[in-house]
Amino acid sequence: MKNLKFGPAALERPVVQRALALAFVLLLLVSIAAVRPAFAAGPDAITPVEDFSKELDKLKKSFGDLGRKIDESTKAIEGYSDVEKARKEIEDLRGAVAALLDAVADNGGLATLGDKALGRAREKLKELEQDTRFKPEERAFLVEQWRKLRDDTERATQELGGARTRFAELLRTLQANEDFIDELVQIRQAQKVIEVIHQLTRDIRGASDQLQRLIGAIKPPGA
Amino acid sequence: MVAIATRLAAAAVALTALIALGACTPKEAGYVEIRTVPVANPATAFYLDSVKLEPLKNGTAVLRQGIGTTKLATDGTGGKLALCDIVVRKHRITTVTVSVLERPPRCMCRNSAPDGSGGRSCVG
Numbered sequence: 001m002k003n004l005k006f007g008p009a010a011l012e013r014p015v016v017q018r019a020l021a022l023a024f025v026l027l028l029l030v031s032i033a034a035v036r037p038a039f040a041a042g043p044d045a046i047t048p049v050e051d052f053s054k055e056l057d058k059l060k061k062s063f064g065d066l067g068r069k070i071d072e073s074t075k076a077i078e079g080y081s082d083v084e085k086a087r088k089e090i091e092d093l094r095g096a097v098a099a100l101l102d103a104v105a106d107n108g109g110l111a112t113l114g115d116k117a118l119g120r121a122r123e124k125l126k127e128l129e130q131d132t133r134f135k136p137e138e139r140a141f142l143v144e145q146w147r148k149l150r151d152d153t154e155r156a157t158q159e160l161g162g163a164r165t166r167f168a169e170l171l172r173t174l175q176a177n178e179d180f181i182d183e184l185v186q187i188r189q190a191q192k193v194i195e196v197i198h199q200l201t202r203d204i205r206g207a208s209d210q211l212q213r214l215i216g217a218i219k220p221p222g223a
Numbered sequence: 224m225v226a227i228a229t230r231l232a233a234a235a236v237a238l239t240a241l242i243a244l245g246a247c248t249p250k251e252a253g254y255v256e257i258r259t260v261p262v263a264n265p266a267t268a269f270y271l272d273s274v275k276l277e278p279l280k281n282g283t284a285v286l287r288q289g290i291g292t293t294k295l296a297t298d299g300t301g302g303k304l305a306l307c308d309i310v311v312r313k314h315r316i317t318t319v320t321v322s323v324l325e326r327p328p329r330c331m332c333r334n335s336a337p338d339g340s341g342g343r344s345c346v347g
């Protein structure tokens with residue numbers, strides 16, 4: 001039996017239906033957005049390696065930006081006798097280092113991509129070694145290419161591990177200095193505070209030099 | 224009828240918001256560094272709250288973690304065994320070394336502070 005309505009209820013119905021339809025479309029859009037990357041990474045063998053390579057390039061650029069930020073902060077902090085300003089500068093620098101640590105963290109996007117790329121290259125090598133579709137020389141060529149890709153990716157992920165350690169160390173240095181400045185401010189040893197700030201500038205200048213070497217060392221797979 | 228439809232629409236919108244929230248990573252985050260001494264066997268499982276971690280590479284991991292207090296645990300004989308509380312603060316790293324030779328494994332905090340329950344938590 002149909003429940004037909006007339007009068008005001010009939011006028012309200014399209015509005016309610018529209019609200020429901022809108023909610024449904026919104027739900028669908030969010031679901032599609034969440035599912036899409038999984039499909040994108042699926043069938044194409046080279047995609048994980050390419051993605052990793054692209055992200056590494058982006059990261060390399062970010063390393064450069066952080067190097068500049070460290071140098072600028074070092075110069076700025078050196079000139080400060082105002083502890084609050086220096087502390088703010090250190091806090092900003094912590095934010096910048098944290099942003100990069102985000103990318104290289106073990107549960108971060110790049111490390112996950114690297115693991116995926118490495119897994120794909122290893123899997124592909126196994127497949128090719130048992131593949132009978134190609135002539136021996138063709139198969140040897142393909143195996144050689146994938147082997148090279150796997151080795152490059154392994155090297156790149158190792159460099160990433162190095163970057164992770166460096167950034168974690170840098171973040172620890174920054175927060176230890178910041179905490180020490182806070183403690184000193186509390187006991188009002190202003191001169192000592194300035195000395196600590198100068199020590200920090202030397203520390204982060206050293207980190208900047210190491211960062212420059214790191215930028216030079218990271219090579220995207222296949223480069 | 225209208226009330227039911229409105230409730231349905233509200234529920235759908237709430238669900239949408241929940242899905243969207245779940246898809247986002249928290250913006251306010253800090254880091255947890257876990258080191259094991261001696262280097263733990265990759266088969267040793269660790270958990271941050273209820274999330275099982277990927278096997279540690281060379282016995283070490285640096286993980287992005289939402290700010291707040293999180294529990295580090297490992298597998299024990301009768302289920303999960305809580306090791307220690309870790310306080311994660313924005314843009315800061317909290318380092319904890321786990322001595323896996325001891326039974327049960329023991330947390331050694333680089334920095335620690337008293338927590339509310341009379342114990343101590345690792346802090347960054």
